[in-house]
């Protein structure tokens with residue numbers, strides 16, 4: 001697992017760790033090291049406020065005489081603590097759990113929905129994939145293909161249908177056939193378009209009406225390669241549809257993974273999953289310590 005994570009984070013690690021190594025080698029004092037650390041974190045897209053918070057905490061945890069090893073270890077602890085937002089909610093006992101997948105265009109929603117469906121199915125749950133992206137016929141087709149490939153049933157609606165009505169029908173089907181998990185793929189939407197955002201809110205409302213406690217998870221799919229540009233989108237989705245966590249995709253191809261540290265800190269949302277590639281198994285459940293170890297070791 002750690003090897004996969006290390007490979008996924010290779011570019012981000014190169015952008016951050018290699019810079020830190022240079023600082024640790026050349027800095028004469030702790031204060032100099034901390035100053036370099038600050039610069040490195042900001043350059044790695046962590047964000048100013050979060051960087052200051054981390055560096056201040058590292059300063060408080062170390063002594064003036066401490067060398068690179070103690071400082072690096074304190075840095076890892078601080079980042080891990082900041083990323084750790086507690087465990088994911090357990091699936092609804094006996095009942096039906098609904099997971100909504102939301103985000104802007106092309107972030108990796110459908111792929112993540114399929115990977116998650118596979119994950120739940122592998123855990124022995126009866127899973128229904130719901131193709132609620134009715135915007136493009138091809139989008140539903142994509143979910144159907146994933147379903148065939150993974151052996152997971154798919155509920156799809158009419159092309160152009162109201163996504164809320166698709167979700168309504170899917171919920172009825174899921175209940176009558178005793179499904180345990182519904183993974184709802186939604187259309188990519190521009191977070192600044194009020195109509196599209198309202199549509200999402202409606203999907204959420206219908207789920208809540210049809211299934212007790214649903215949606216238990218609303219995951220925002222964020223493309224790691226856009227770095228801190230993810231923040232305004234995330235804020236808007238959080239405001240309109242509510243969010244319970246982040247699925248961070250395309251971490252494998254980017255050097256900007258450091259941005260998530262600031263994003264998690266500023267939004268107060270947990271990362272739930274990491275997308276580590278295009279394949280069905282390329283999904284990791286997020287845990288802060290392995291993430292930080294893979295990032296900085």
Ligand SMILES: Nc1nc2c(ncn2[C@@H]2O[C@H](COP(=O)(O)OP(=O)(O)OP(=O)(O)O)[C@@H](O)[C@H]2O)c(=O)[nH]1
Pocket residue numbers: 103104105106107108109110111112133139186187188189221248249250251252253274275276277278282
């Ligand atoms: N390398 C890599 N590619 C990914 C990952 N997740 C998704 N992709 C790729 O990103 C592209 C877009 O993925 P989709 O799942 O179709 O994205 P989407 O958010 O559903 O797109 P729309 O429905 O058009 O908004 C595809 O080529 C995926 O294979 C990931 O974690 N790593």
Ligand SMILES: [Mg+2]
Pocket residue numbers: 109110111133139185186187188
């Ligand atoms: Mg899609």
